[in-house]
Structure formats: structure tokens, C-alpha cells
Amino acid sequence: MTSGAIDPSFASAPAAPAAPPSRLRRRQWLATLAVALKLTRTRIGLVIVTVIVLIAILGPLFAPHSPTAFVGIPNSGPSSHALFGTDQLGRDVWSRFLHGGISVIWLAVASTAVGIVLGLIVGLAAAYAGGAVDETLMRICDVFLAFPPIVFALLLISAFGPNLLLLVLTVGISHAPRVARVMRGAALQVVERDFVKAAEAVGESRWRILFGELLPNVTSPLLVEIGLRLTYSIAIVAGLSFLGFGLQPPHADWGLMINENRLAIAVQPWGVLLPVLAIALLTVGTNLITDGIARAAIGLDRGDS
């Protein structure tokens, strides 16, 4: 008599296990992160991201030259004077690389924040309101979703000119519909629960129901969504800088650097290689972390841990 694969819905009320009240149980997102941290992929991702972020933040302190100083012959190879050679104007590639990360990161983080906040509000509101409101909000999202994010950003920026605030807003807005969809889906299962009705019956405000009752129950998908959107933001922000819609020359910026140095790639590959590697590693790192969180969240939902 081996254990068969039958999984009948034992409808007898689940006997509450005497779970030890640990501090991590207090908030689900903390529990999710704690489990995620035990996964190798999350740790690798964390190490990569930490290294890149440290380079971006601390880099300017260690840069041997000013990012805008001319230190040698344009497109010269690595030398004792310029570790990774010079760019097409004769500026130090290594110094420009060390200065150029912070803008990519903060633009990506800011636009992710905009996208998450907007998407969260729209998604939760749609799930809670239901009916025509839900329908309208989701159809508006569909319209936005019809544009690829980069095309959407190009459209707005070419209309209003390059402007960092606009860049953050457009990238954020292009994320919002996707976030809204996911959060609505997660919240739909929660709004049906009686505790939401109970909150209505005692007259809790709509705002409080969204953020006091619903939000704490959808933190796992939210965490995953934050990680995922951050990854996309890095790519889009770097891409827009590459196209010249982000920071303007002579500022140092990884995306911009790739564009500036791509013509001389055969002669002096470092000007392209360094920022490309950094951006690639950063997205791989955030993606690994997100993947770990997603796995942890699924495990928690299944009760595996």
C-alpha cells in the first residue's frame, strides 16, 4: 500500500498546526525574502548587484581622472596612464565608466518606483471596484500595453524633448499597465474573502481597504513584480541613453558611452565593452534575485518551507 497520488479535497477544516510564532511570520514579504536568501541563485544575484552598485556609487571617488578631461590621443589602447585606453575624444574610459553608472541606476530605480506605485493603485482599485470601473481601467491598460515600452518612451520624448524627469515618468508609465494587471490578478482572489466585506460593513474607507486589507495579502507577487520591472527599467533606461534621450554629452553615462564608442569598437573595444558588461551583469543579477524571490513565494504559498 504505497501512497497513491490521490489528493482528495479533505474538507475537514485544516487543523491549525502549532506553528512557532517566529518574528519572520509577522510580515509575509519578510518571510519571502528570508526564504529567497537561502537560495543560491538569489545569493549570486545579490553579489553581482552589490558589486555593480558599489562601482556605480563609489566609482567617482576612485576615478583617476575627471570624466570630461582629455588625457590622451583619441581611441588609444590601454596604457599605464589610461587603464582601459581613451575614447573617441581622448577621455579616460575607466574614469568615465566609474562615473557613468549612477545615472543608469537611479533612473532605473526611480522609473520602477513610478511604475510600481501607479500600477499598484490601478490594479488594486480595479480588483476591488470590479464591474465597469475594473473594465475601464483594464481597457486603458490594454491601450498602453499595445505600445512596446521603448516605442512609447520614444514617442513622448521626441514630442517633449529629452528631459530626465520625463524619461522617468515615461518608463514608469510604460510599466504601470503590466504591474496593474499582475496586481489585479493577485488581488482578485483576496477581494472575495469575507474580511474585505467585514471591513466594508464597519465603514473602512476605500483607501484603507486597498492598502490596509488587500496590500498585505499580495506582497509576494508585488516583490516579484518590483524585481522584474527593475530589470526591465535598467535595460530601457540604458537603451534610451544609448539613443541619446537620457543624459546629454559630455556627461558620463553607460548607455551614452556605448553609443559614443561603438564606431571605434574594432580599434578600442573597451569603451563599449565595459558599460555593456556592467549593464548586462546588473540585469542578470536583478533577474536572479527576482527569480529567487518568485521561487520562495511559490514555496511559501505551497507551504513547502
Add this chain to the structure above:
Amino acid sequence: MSTQLASAPSPVQVHNLRIVLVGSRADIVDEIVIDISPGEVLGLVGESGSGKTTVGMALLGYTRRGGVVDGGEVLIEGANLAELRDAQLRKIRGGVISYIPQDPGTALNPALRIGTQLSEMLEAHAGLSEADREARISETLSEVALPSDRDFLRRYPHQLSGGQQQRVAIAMAFASRPHVIVCDEPTTGLDVTTQARVLETVKDLCRSHRVAALYVSHDLAVVAELADRVAVMYAGRIVESGTRDQLFSAPRHPYTQRLLRAVPDLAGKRAVVGIPGRAPQPGHRPSGCFFEPRCTLAEERCGQEFPPVSDLGSGHAVRCYRAADTAAKAGVTDGAAAAPAIDIGEAVLTVHELNARHGSNQVLFDVNLTVARHECLALVGESGSGKTTLARCVAGLHKNYTGQVSLAGTVLAPSARGRTSDARRQIQYVFQNPYASLNPRRTVGQTIARQLELFFPGGRRDIGTRVAACLERVSLPDTAINRFPDQLSGGERQRVAIARALAAEPAVLVCDEITSALDVSVQAAIIDLLRDLRQEVGLSILFITHNLALIRTIADRVCVMTGGRIVETGATETVFESPSADYTRQLLANTPSIEAALGEVAVAGAGSGSGSGSGSGSGE
């Protein structure tokens, strides 16, 4: 514990079965001995977590995920299931032994027609020709009182009602003419009227085909109506077994006795009494008798070793050291209490000409009712009768209605948001399912504190003591403050939900089926609590339920609802003893009752005489 009626070996023999958790090796069930003769129905009774479903599954050669058989054997017609190959097991399942699931909605394949499913089943097991299969299908369907025409066979499960689905599942179980059937609470999701018909069908089929049946259930009244013998499970052990009459008229295990006292009965005017405490979980079971911590008769040796089986003769066996002393206490002897006599004041809640709709579907028709101050009004109806919609209209959670809901003479707005804060405070709603009505991410303390902040702003400083006082009122310790709902049992959660409602100091408490998700011993404790609270706090209660038996001891008046209309309103006694509406009579007749089943009380639609009630279930 076997009573061999036939000389042939029993089709079901379980010897000392032990099933443990895979990791910790903690026992889920242990020392299970079962023997069922052909044509006999064994009722396996227990509360949630007692292991009754695990035993039922073991008969089919299954263990729940995470469980593994650690000892003992299950013999089905002499074949040891543990020694069979998978192919042989599959042959036995559905052929020799079949299964009636609890929820036919998930057991039937939604994508296949009824006829296809029945036919597939016979093809796999009965080895009949196609013509014979068709004959067998129509024969079985008529046995379960379903049509067997082509039109019916071409239907999909979703085109049938819950009762019809369950009868299809029963037909599937019986079609291959099995010798053994395991029924896992097949009537739990059904209305009493449907339940009565389904039970009758199962009973007849078991008798006429001489099937040995194991009927797993938490509902003692259902088992009393159906079973020949009964085994009571507690924390993974069978603590008492015997014939139906022995068990219900002269129970000897203290747990069985307490359990019977917790069951509300139509005929009984006694108060139901809960069992304090909680059954120990696998891995946390004490070394002695598992019931010892909750037992009032416990003595020293009870805490040292689990009592052996003591045979009381004629098939009655019990596992209790004090079995000799429990005979005197058999049955229910005390607590013959009707609803507490309280002065009933003027109307506090009035519902006038209420017509409510769900979309284009009208679910309430011209409903009128009043709840007086300090009164407990029970609203009884089967599923779909509109009783929950009515409750939600009252609480402002269903706004699509015409008519008036007024509180102390003031007409209320349809939606809770449109009402004044005071109106919202005065009407408090307790939900059916405590597993869903508490936010899983908030501690008990946070949940109740929020209620206090909402209705009694200011005074943040002593909020801790006020929360503790609220918990105290529902008999929860203040250590519960920092617990999350999933750390509490179902009964404790429902207490928290009640504490939350009472924190608002309401005038009217709307209780929507608040005990239907709970075990009987817990249900009894909750009912007890409500009775006490009524006296202490002076509450008016609108008590909504499908369980007629439950309200006899708590309600002052009863409204009976069906199809969105109130068909009868009257004092509880009157409705029970001389119901005026046909529907009420039918409801009373169909409600399973231990006493009626034992034949102590005349089974009559009109209920029973008032005198025969309070002795209930005892053998005096």
C-alpha cells in the same frame, strides 16, 4: 470489536493499522481495527483532524500526501492491499471497492457527459458488453432516482444540481456492483431535504446489494440514521465502537458522551454543551489517554498509558479505564434548558417589504421581519433560500434592494458606506467562515484594536487592556492578542470574529451560519457563548442557519424561509411542535435526528411531544 453476522469472511478487515507522517514518523492513526460484514454500514465518526478520512482512504489503498502505512494491514475480500501491485489495486478500486466522495462537484469530470463517465467506469471494471453496459447504467440511475433517458446521459455535470451530482457519484460507485463502499461525508454539502433522499438511497443500495459500507462522517445524527454499527475516532484512535443503539443510548467513553451532548437535536430542548480544549495533533499526543487532558473523569493512570480495549459484551468495545464508572453517566441527563427568559423590548431592527436582486435575478420577495430588543430571532432556510442575502441587506453589504431596513425606527441607507457611523456600529455581522473573515496578515490584537479605533476614537493608550477585555468576553486568553489567525483553531477564530463584533458594542448581532464550518463540540461552545452574551450584554441576535436543531435552545422566535419568501414566523416552541407551513413540516421531517433514529421519539413531520425531549439519547 466484530460482530460477525455472516459466516463468510468479512469483505473488510483492518488489523492494527498504523499510518504515520513521512518525516517525523508521528502517528496520524494507530491501532485501527475494523471489520464490516456484507450488507452492514459502519459509521466512522470523528471531529476534524481525528483521522477518519485517513482510515477511509486506507481502505482504498491510498494514504494522504505525507502519510505512509507503518504497520498493520487492510484486507479487502481477503487480499492484503499492501501486497498488491498497482495494476491489481486499480482493478480492485472501482471494481470490488468504490468510493463516494464528499464533493461530487470536483469528483465528476466537468468535461465529460454523465453517460460517458458512467460508461467508462463500467468498461474499466465490469467487463460488460456495450448493450449490457447501457442496461446497467439505466438500472443504476433508476436506483438512485435519476432519469436515464438519452437526454439526461448527454448532460454535463454543471447542468445538474448538487443533489443530482451526488446521486450520479453514487450511481458510479454502485454501478460496477462493488462489495465494499467507502462514503466520505457524501451529504455534507447538501440541503437537508436532498440529504434525506441521498441517505435513503445509500441505505437501500447497501442493503439490497449486500454491500459492506464504511460511512465516514462528523455528523452524528446522519450516522444514527444510517449506520448499523458505529466507531468513534478521537485523535487517531478508535475510542469506542458498538452497535448504533449501544453507542447512542449507552455510550461509555467520556468523549462519546460529551460529543453526544454537543449535538443539537430537534427533539431535545436541552442546552448543547461544548467540550473545552482541543484534540492533540499528530506528534503532540500525550503518553496516556489522548482524551485525558479534556476529560473530567481522568485519574492518575489515564495520564500514563493509553487504555487497552475493554470488551463490554455484544460487540461493544471501549478504550477507557473508567468504562465501569461511566455507565451511570451515560447519555444526557442534565441541562434541559430552553432559551433564556429575557424581557423582550420594542422592535430594534425592522425589515419592511424587502425585495432584493442579484443582477436580474430576484432573490427576496416582500420580506418582512422584526427583531425586538434582547430578542434572538432565528432565520432558517436551505441554501438558495435568500437568507444570506437578507442578512447582507441588513448589514449594508447588499445594496440592490427595494424596501426598508430600519434600526430603532430610522430607515437605513442600502449601503454600509451610506449609513452613519453609529448605524454601522449598532449592526455587527459575524461571517460564516472564520477562515475567511479575519485578515490573515493581521494579529488578533490588531484586528480588534482597529474596530475599537473606528468606533471609539481616542484612548489609544489603554487600547491593550480594552482589547484584552474584548477577548476575555469570548473566553480567549490575552495571549491570543499576538496570534495570527492561522495559529488559531476554527472555534478560536470564530471567537475572535465575535469579539470583534462585540467590540463595537452593537445593538444587533447578525450571525450568518457562524457554526457551519465548525465541529459539533466547538459549535456547542459557540452557541453556549452566544447564550451567555445575550444575558450579559443584552444583545439582539439575528441568527441565520440551515440547521433547525441548532436553534431550538437559543432562539425566541423562528422565521422559516424558502425561495426568497418567509413562509412561517412564530415562537420557537410553536414552530417546532405545530408548524403551520408545509415547508416547515417537510424540513422538520428531513432533519436527521439521533433520537428519531433510535425510535425514542415518534418520527413525525409535526415534531415530537414536548415531554419526550430532554431525556435525549440516554438509555434511562
